[in-house]
Amino acid sequence: MAELKIKSKEECKYDAIALGEVMMRIDPMDVPTPKARMARIWHGGGETNVAEGLSYCFGFRTAVVTALVDDGIGRNIENQLREAGVDTSHIIWFNTKGKGNFSTDEKGTLMNGINFTYNGKGVIPSKTEYYRAHTAIREIKPGDIKWDEIMPYTRSFHCGGIFTLISPTSSEVALEAYKKAGEYDVFKSFDLNYRSKVEPNKERARNINKSIVPYVDFLVGNQSDFFDAIGYESKPVKDSDPFDVWLESYAEMLRKVAKDFPNLKIIGTQLRGALTADRINWGAVLFDVQEDKIYQAVVREGIEIADRTGGGDSFMSGVIAGILNGKSSADAVQWGAAHGILVQETPGDTSMVKQSDVEAEVKRAMSGGGVSALR
Numbered sequence: 001m002a003e004l005k006i007k008s009k010e011e012c013k014y015d016a017i018a019l020g021e022v023m024m025r026i027d028p029m030d031v032p033t034p035k036a037r038m039a040r041i042w043h044g045g046g047e048t049n050v051a052e053g054l055s056y057c058f059g060f061r062t063a064v065v066t067a068l069v070d071d072g073i074g075r076n077i078e079n080q081l082r083e084a085g086v087d088t089s090h091i092i093w094f095n096t097k098g099k100g101n102f103s104t105d106e107k108g109t110l111m112n113g114i115n116f117t118y119n120g121k122g123v124i125p126s127k128t129e130y131y132r133a134h135t136a137i138r139e140i141k142p143g144d145i146k147w148d149e150i151m152p153y154t155r156s157f158h159c160g161g162i163f164t165l166i167s168p169t170s171s172e173v174a175l176e177a178y179k180k181a182g183e184y185d186v187f188k189s190f191d192l193n194y195r196s197k198v199e200p201n202k203e204r205a206r207n208i209n210k211s212i213v214p215y216v217d218f219l220v221g222n223q224s225d226f227f228d229a230i231g232y233e234s235k236p237v238k239d240s241d242p243f244d245v246w247l248e249s250y251a252e253m254l255r256k257v258a259k260d261f262p263n264l265k266i267i268g269t270q271l272r273g274a275l276t277a278d279r280i281n282w283g284a285v286l287f288d289v290q291e292d293k294i295y296q297a298v299v300r301e302g303i304e305i306a307d308r309t310g311g312g313d314s315f316m317s318g319v320i321a322g323i324l325n326g327k328s329s330a331d332a333v334q335w336g337a338a339h340g341i342l343v344q345e346t347p348g349d350t351s352m353v354k355q356s357d358v359e360a361e362v363k364r365a366m367s368g369g370g371v372s373a374l375r
Helices: 048-056 072-083 170-183 202-215 225-230 243-260 311-324 329-344 355-367
Strands: 014-019 023-027 040-044 062-065 067-069 092-094 114-118 127-131 154-160 187-191 218-221 266-276 279-288 293-296 300-304
Touching: 014 048, 014 170, 014 311, 023 072, 040 072, 048 062, 048 311, 067 072, 154 170, 154 311, 170 187, 170 202, 187 202, 187 311, 202 225, 218 225, 218 311, 225 243, 243 266, 243 279, 243 293, 266 311, 266 329, 279 311, 279 329, 293 329, 300 329, 311 329, 329 355
Parallel strands: 014 062, 014 154, 023 114, 067 092, 154 187, 187 218, 218 266
Antiparallel strands: 023 040, 114 127, 266 279, 279 293, 279 300
């Protein structure tokens, strides 16, 4: 592992803090949204999913920094976070009385974000439809969050490319947070996580994200994120190409990114080849910049999944868990890949497995074993 400056657990209150939007997810299960008559309620957010994975699966002390409207939906989201062991004391609550700096009305002028996500099946792709244009988190500005009261007691900080593009001021809030994290020697991670539905203008996305990356230690993106979010293109590959072809394509690109951003210590990529909506090839790599070496997780081919949402976030939390536990890059990438595939095999955006499950999946995948019933 590259030499990393990570504060000890004993001197900190939090192992990880995540800044981002969190939404209520309405899941119509196996029925496409237009025909749905029943649904399940989950929650999720590209950044906050990482904190929740670190808490629920790996037992770390985590918190989320976000903003919610103080209504039934907001409190439902808070309760789900608390059930996973996440500290919610840093949520900024917008009251509905129209009084104070953080306030709105009772008619939904500001709202909590909601999405409808249909998982897809076979050749019918998954589809997410968002209601997030007027969410409370969009109103947060630099100076609203007291980072000097949080960062001194935090080991690692995470944010991502969804939050940086969610509003005209969100990138400024993220940059403020990363600078403060640097002042207090906090390990800093960032997931490029580009969403065209959040920001269709790729040039704007690239300019914003490239202003953030110089403050980051650990950068992650999927197959297309590096191009869409910061403009680095790799040789084209097909979903059906062997993993070695994917790896060769990405290795060259990752080295270009590392050269242009010498602050980066680790760069990660999860590689997902979607064969159908519910069957994928899944792999992952970590590029240790100091060692100039790429570490590869076991490739899982033709794996049936239940819900692809949150797989990348769970890869990230698995890798961060390995780093915080002092694991090598070789071990951390195995943890990330295992956690990522396990979360995709359960419903919802967030982790429903424990560290022992991750370790068992690493062992199974590395030995080439099958899956036995537990009785």
